[in-house]
Amino acid sequence: MKRIxxxxxxxxxxSAPALRASDISTEIADTIDSTPxxxxxxxxxxxxxxxxxxxxxxxxxxxxxxxxxxTPMPRSIRKIESWNPLLCLSLEAQARRFFDSEARWSVxxxxxxxxxxxxxxxxxxxxxxxxxxxxxxxxxxxxxGRVKTHVRASYLxxxxxxxxxxxxxxxxxxxxxxxxxxxxxxxxxxxxxxxRHHDPTGEKAYVTHATYDFGDDLRxxxxxxxxxxxxxxxxxxxxxxxxTVGMNGIFPKDxxxxxxxxxxxxxxxxxxxxx
Amino acid sequence: MKQLASILLLFSVLLFxxxxxxxxxxxxxxxxxxxxxxxxxxPEGFFTATPVVRNRSVTFMVSDEADVTALAPxxxxxxxxxxxTVEEDGTLLPLSPDRLIDFTMPKTYRxxxxxxxxxxxxxxxxxxxxxxxxxxxxxxxxxxDGSYQRLLWRQTDGSLxxxxxxxxxAGFAFTGQGSDATAYPTVFVSDEQSIxxxxxxxxxxxxxxxxxxxxxxIAAGNLFVGEFQVKNAVTDPLHATRFGxxxxxxxxxxxxGDYQYEPGSVMTGAEQPTDVDACDIYAVxxxxxxxxxxxxxxxxxxxxxxxxxxxxxxxGSKRDAWTHFELPFVYVSGKxxxxxxxxxxxxxxxxxxxxxxxxxxxxxxxGSTLKVDNLKINWKNS
Numbered sequence: 001m002k003r004i005x006x007x008x009x010x011x012x013x014x015s016a017p018a019l020r021a022s023d024i025s026t027e028i029a030d031t032i033d034s035t036p037x038x039x040x041x042x043x044x045x046x047x048x049x050x051x052x053x054x055x056x057x058x059x060x061x062x063x064x065x066x067x068x069x070x071t072p073m074p075r076s077i078r079k080i081e082s083w084n085p086l087l088c089l090s091l092e093a094q095a096r097r098f099f100d101s102e103a104r105w106s107v108x109x110x111x112x113x114x115x116x117x118x119x120x121x122x123x124x125x126x127x128x129x130x131x132x133x134x135x136x137x138x139x140x141x142x143x144x145g146r147v148k149t150h151v152r153a154s155y156l157x158x159x160x161x162x163x164x165x166x167x168x169x170x171x172x173x174x175x176x177x178x179x180x181x182x183x184x185x186x187x188x189x190x191x192x193x194x195x196r197h198h199d200p201t202g203e204k205a206y207v208t209h210a211t212y213d214f215g216d217d218l219r220x221x222x223x224x225x226x227x228x229x230x231x232x233x234x235x236x237x238x239x240x241x242x243x244t245v246g247m248n249g250i251f252p253k254d255x256x257x258x259x260x261x262x263x264x265x266x267x268x269x270x271x272x273x274x275x
Numbered sequence: 276m277k278q279l280a281s282i283l284l285l286f287s288v289l290l291f292x293x294x295x296x297x298x299x300x301x302x303x304x305x306x307x308x309x310x311x312x313x314x315x316x317x318p319e320g321f322f323t324a325t326p327v328v329r330n331r332s333v334t335f336m337v338s339d340e341a342d343v344t345a346l347a348p349x350x351x352x353x354x355x356x357x358x359x360t361v362e363e364d365g366t367l368l369p370l371s372p373d374r375l376i377d378f379t380m381p382k383t384y385r386x387x388x389x390x391x392x393x394x395x396x397x398x399x400x401x402x403x404x405x406x407x408x409x410x411x412x413x414x415x416x417x418x419x420d421g422s423y424q425r426l427l428w429r430q431t432d433g434s435l436x437x438x439x440x441x442x443x444x445a446g447f448a449f450t451g452q453g454s455d456a457t458a459y460p461t462v463f464v465s466d467e468q469s470i471x472x473x474x475x476x477x478x479x480x481x482x483x484x485x486x487x488x489x490x491x492x493i494a495a496g497n498l499f500v501g502e503f504q505v506k507n508a509v510t511d512p513l514h515a516t517r518f519g520x521x522x523x524x525x526x527x528x529x530x531x532g533d534y535q536y537e538p539g540s541v542m543t544g545a546e547q548p549t550d551v552d553a554c555d556i557y558a559v560x561x562x563x564x565x566x567x568x569x570x571x572x573x574x575x576x577x578x579x580x581x582x583x584x585x586x587x588x589x590x591g592s593k594r595d596a597w598t599h600f601e602l603p604f605v606y607v608s609g610k611x612x613x614x615x616x617x618x619x620x621x622x623x624x625x626x627x628x629x630x631x632x633x634x635x636x637x638x639x640x641x642g643s644t645l646k647v648d649n650l651k652i653n654w655k656n657s
Contacts, residue, residue, distance in 0.1 A: 075296045126302055131451075133484030138451035142302075194506070197449060198420070200302040200388065201395045203330045205449055206510040210488045 056096040056106070058238060062270025064088040067118045068151045068250055070260045076127040076142075083120050086152060090114035090268065096163065106163045108173075116264050117152030117185075124193075126200060131212075132256040142200055145193010145207070153184035153218060153250065153264075159226055174227040177244065181220045186250070187213040219252050224264070230272075238272040300390035303353045306333055306397055310349035313372075319566045323404070323521035323620055327438055327502050331419045332398045333384075334438045336520065338620065343401040345375040355389030361396065404439055405430035406524035407500070407626070410650040412475045415463045422448050423459045426475070426498065439520060440498055446508035446515070447494045450482040460496035460630070470533060470597050474648035477630040479539060479552070479639040493543045493641060495634025499627040501570055513573035513635055519561060519625035521568065525654040526612040530558045530586050530626060531601035532650040536594045539640030544633065552640035553591030555632040556647065558624065560584045560604060560612075565620040573635040576627065583610045583622070591632055597648075626650070 065085040070077075094110035124147055130140040161175035189211045197203040228242025249261030309326045324336040333350070337343060349370060352358050359367035360376065361383040368374070376382055381400035388394065407428070414427035414435055423444040427435040442461035444453075453459045460480050465473045477496025486492055489509050501518040508515040538552035561571060562581040571579050586602035606612075616622065628647055631639025 073295060075299050077295060078298060079295065125298065131485070133451070135481075135483045136452075136454075137483035137485050139449065139485050141449075195449065196303070200393045201304060201330075202420075203445060203448065204305070204506045205446070205508055206506055207489060208510045209490075210509075212488055 054098055056098065057094070057275040058096070058272040059093045059275070060091075060238070060240075060270050060272030062090045062092065062240070062268050064090060064114060064116050064244075064266040064268050066116070066244075066264070066266030067120065068116065068149075068153075068246075068262050068264045071263050071265070074127070074260065076124050077122055078125050079123040081121040081123055081146070084118065086115075086117040086119060088115035088117045088152070088266075090270065092270065092272070094159075094272070104165045106165075108159075108161045108163060110157075110159045110161070112157040112159060113154070113182075114157055114268070115152060115154050116266050117150075119148070119150045121146060121148045126196075128260075129258075130256065131258070141195045141197050141202065143190055143193055143195050146191050147188065148191070149186075149188040151184075151186050151250075153186075154182040155179035155222065156182055161226065163230075169232050170229060171231075172227075172229045173242070174225070177224055177226050179222040179224075181218055181222065184218040185215045186218055187211070187215055214251070214258060217252070217255060218250055219248065222250070222264070223247055226268075228268070232274075233271075236274050238274050240268075240270045240272060242268045242270075244268060300388075301353060301355045302388050302390050302393050304356045304386040304388040304393050304395045305330075305353045306350045306358070306384070306386060307353060308351040309333065309335075310351060313347070313349040320620060322566070322568070324568045325570075330505075331395060332400070335399075335401045336404055336438070337401050339403055341401070341403075343378040346378055346401075347372050347375050348399065350384070352386050353388070356386050358384055358386050361385050402436060402438060404436055404520055404522050405432060406522045406654070407439070407624075407650075407652050408654075409652075410440075411471055412463050412473050412648060412650075415473075417456060418445065418448075421456070422453060423456050424462055426461075426463065438502075439500060439522070441501055441503040442496070442498050443494060443503055443508070443516070445503055445505035446512075447480070447482065449505075449509075450485045450494070452480065452483045452486075460494050461498055468535070468646070469648075471648055474646050475628070477554075477628060477645040477647070479631045479634065479641055479643040481641045491637055493631070493634070493637055493639050495629050495631035495639050495643070496645065497627070497629040497634060498647075500625045516573045516576075516635070517570035518559070518572065518576050518627060519563075519570045519623040521563060521620055521623050523560065523617055523622040523624050525617070525656050526614070527558070527560055527584070527586075527604050527624065528653045528655055529601050529603045530556075530650065530652050531599070532556075533597045533599050533648050534594060535597050535644075535646040536591065536630075537642075537644045538593055539642030539644075542638070542640045544636070544638035546638070550638075551592070552630075552643040553632045554588070554628075554630055554643070554645040555591050556588040556600065556602070556626075556628045556645075558586040558602070558604070558626045558652070560622060560624050562616070562621055563623045568623070570623070571625065576625070582607055583612065597646075624652075626652075 092112040094108050096106045096108035098106040125144050127143045132138050157177050157179040159177040161173045163171050163173040165171040191209045194204050194206045224246040226242050226244045230238050230240040233239050244266050246264040251258050321341045323338050327334040378401040381398045384397045386395050415424045416427050426440040427437050428439040430436050444459045444461050447459055460478050462476050463473045464476050479495045482494050504515045536554045542550045560583045584604035584606045586604045630643045630645040
């Protein structure tokens, strides 16, 4: 329920600037509409001179596909047995400001409600882990066997991007983003393997099934870098793909339950409506 | 768009698979077992129990007649690892079936991992366990890394044997709840409640978050004659406790001792809300095939067909003060003690004590505490 109401609030947030956008850009839009060009030309002219030094607003939806993984991948990870990207959706509104007369350079700020998640099943060998439970229980050891991980985190993300127009249809962008965690799950199981206490010489214990859940300890603030490309598909529709790479781990740095940093690396595929 | 999506999909898959690095050489260095071929090459009746392979020791229990002065045991080790004997001057010698070793004193073996970065020394010893007369829990030692206590049994010949009694402490070590050696379920303490020096204190403890992760919320304090195989403690707890040893010197009549019991207040895994925890103390005499020792396990220690007689505490309820018990061995109908069988090594015995009767099934109350001292076995011809 909490999540639904958030969506509603965000949607209304998105629609407000969109309305204003259409008001402000009426003049520009008129210019475009009055230009007697073929539909394709109309579409490719979106970034052109008429909008130079002006504003452009987009709103759209997309999905994220990727993984939350240690980088570099430790040698102890032997095989990704399966990987399920889950259905991670996003909604985004963006305001873009053009600066030069040719409308090549622009900067944008956006607001994105997004999910990043995955489900993996990996085979590991001698995977070092160190965990401290809420009750003070401490476990250190090396796990050999299978690990299932399920991550799904919802973020409110603010990307600040610099765009460069390559051609009439294509543009590229890059920049940082900051994210606020709204809700997150991080759980899974270790199964069909054995744990060696402390190090490879320690006591060995076979484990058929052990579950874990660290969802409550996910980091609230995250940041990272985004780079991607966009293409005008029709006069009003822009397709965009971007790679987002988290620059801080999903758990706090001093978090002792999961000692290796896990970074979210996700590709975003989206479709935007250009106002 | 479609193309882009597929490129991205491909990219994501590559991102994962391309990052898998070359497999490292194994860092494990275990003695995983004893060569069955070597065991079979020795005369029947040489061994009185299956070899006890622990993380840093291998113990062979042999009969009084067994000659241990010239043996060449062969071991199975982690694939890729190598095994040596450590000589007195520190040199390492590879094993050979022709190099006979005198095991009057324990011998050190070293296993080096495939990657060469890790090594582990094993103490290999041959023991002749003596029958238990009296156990007053005065002597204990620590495990390899000093995290918990292990009972030492002072044998009738004065020697200390670390392989007669065992407990589930090794399993509790994995929960991370044992902040120090006295915070484990099975400890040997001396305090104002002592009636005769140290006594065995068995407590049912919470295994914390990690115990919950594997569905084992409590650990009952236990102490028994036999072996606790920690490697199976999580996957198959009922078979991690291997009860019994061939330490029957005569017909056992009864076991006696002193105990105190305080059940904890909140039952975990209770079948009825009114359930109160209870302790258990019992001894089991059972038949074994000489030369092919088979222990009893957690799920059949009181029901196996090989059981000959059981001495059982009739009532495991609360006892505020030290209470004396004497439990006679009651024979299973149709069975009796056969002296000829005993002489062939055809009997084994276990004594089991636990702070929660249902501990093997993780039923018990955190805080339940059983204290035992002055344990004695009364033999017919003592």
